[in-house]
Amino acid sequence: MSAVPTYETVKIERDGATTFCILNRPEKRNAMSPQLHLDMCEALDWAAEDDETRVVVVTGAGGHFCAGQDLKLFFRANENDPKAFRKTSIASQAWRWDKLSRHPKPTIAMVHGYCFGGGFTPVIACDFAIAADDATFGLSEVNWGIIPGGLVAWAVTQIMNYRDAIYYSVTGERFSGKEAAAMKFVNKSVPVAELRDAVMSLARNLEAKNPLTVQFTKEAIRSVRGFNEDQALDYLDAKINALKHVDPDKGGDKAMKQFLDEKSFKPGLGEYKRT
Numbered sequence: 001m002s003a004v005p006t007y008e009t010v011k012i013e014r015d016g017a018t019t020f021c022i023l024n025r026p027e028k029r030n031a032m033s034p035q036l037h038l039d040m041c042e043a044l045d046w047a048a049e050d051d052e053t054r055v056v057v058v059t060g061a062g063g064h065f066c067a068g069q070d071l072k073l074f075f076r077a078n079e080n081d082p083k084a085f086r087k088t089s090i091a092s093q094a095w096r097w098d099k100l101s102r103h104p105k106p107t108i109a110m111v112h113g114y115c116f117g118g119g120f121t122p123v124i125a126c127d128f129a130i131a132a133d134d135a136t137f138g139l140s141e142v143n144w145g146i147i148p149g150g151l152v153a154w155a156v157t158q159i160m161n162y163r164d165a166i167y168y169s170v171t172g173e174r175f176s177g178k179e180a181a182a183m184k185f186v187n188k189s190v191p192v193a194e195l196r197d198a199v200m201s202l203a204r205n206l207e208a209k210n211p212l213t214v215q216f217t218k219e220a221i222r223s224v225r226g227f228n229e230d231q232a233l234d235y236l237d238a239k240i241n242a243l244k245h246v247d248p249d250k251g252g253d254k255a256m257k258q259f260l261d262e263k264s265f266k267p268g269l270g271e272y273k274r275t
C-alpha cells in the first residue's frame, strides 16, 4: 500500500481498498475551519485519483462527526475580509457538495456523536450514510438566529420529506441516528460499538464490484432525478454505451458468457469474475 497524504485538519487512513477521510479537529468537535475546507478539497481530489482507493468514508475524529461551520474561524474571522470569506466559502461548498456528490468512488458518511448545521451537507452529498443509533443531528441555525444557508436548506430538501425538512429546520429540534434512519435521512443506524463494522461491511461489498459499473450507476441515478422519461431513456442509452467503451469487460459481455455459456455464476446472487 502506498503512503497517504497528511493534512493539518484532515486525517487519511486506509482499511484495505477503503479510504477514510477524517475531519480532525476533535477538540472543536470537528467544526469546519477555513483550513479544514481547503484540506478536504485536497483530500477528496487525492482519493479520486488514488488507484488503491475503491471506497471513500467521510467521518469525524473523537467520537463526533461535525459541529457545523466554525463560528469563530469561518464567520467571525472573515467578517471584515470579503475576499477571504469568498475563497473559503467556495472551498466549503466545493468539498461538501460538488466533490462529494460527483466523486467517482462510492462515498459513505459514517456519523457518530454530533452533526450540526453545515455538517448536514456532506452527509447528504455522500452516496450512503450510516449513523450510530445515538448520534445527534440538529439543524441548529435557527437557534443562532440565522437560516440554513450555504446549500444546507437546499440539500435537506433533496433528501428529507417536506414536512421533516420544515419541521427540523424551523424548530431546530434534534433527532437521533435511530430517528434519522426511520425517516431515511441515513440508510441505517446501528449501536455505536457496531458502527465501524456496519460501514466496513458495506464498503467491502462495494470494493468487490466493478468500479466503473459502480461509478456509472451512481452517476446515472444522480442525473436521472432531474430528467423526464424521454431524456432519461436517451441519456441512459448513451451512458450504457459509454460504459461499454471504457470498461475492459465491455459492459458485462464477460458476465453474460459466464452465466449463459459457462454457467459459472448467477447474477442475481453475486458478482461475476472480472479480469
Ligand code: COA
Residues within 6 Å of the ligand: 027, 028, 029, 031, 032, 067, 068, 069, 070, 071, 072, 073, 114, 116, 117, 118, 140, 141, 144
Ligand atoms: N464553531 C466554533 N467552535 C465550536 C463549534 C462551532 N460550530 N462547535 C464547538 N466549538 C468549540 C467550542 O467553542 C469549544 O471550544 P473551547 O474548548 O475553545 O471553548 C469546543 O469546540 C468544544 O465545544 P463545547 O461546547 O465545549 O463541547 P460540548 O460537547 O459541551 O458541546 C456542541 C458540543 C457541538 C453541542 C456545542 O459546542 C455547540 O452547540 N456547538 C455549535 C453547534 C452548531 O450550532 N453548529 C452550527 C453552526 S451554524
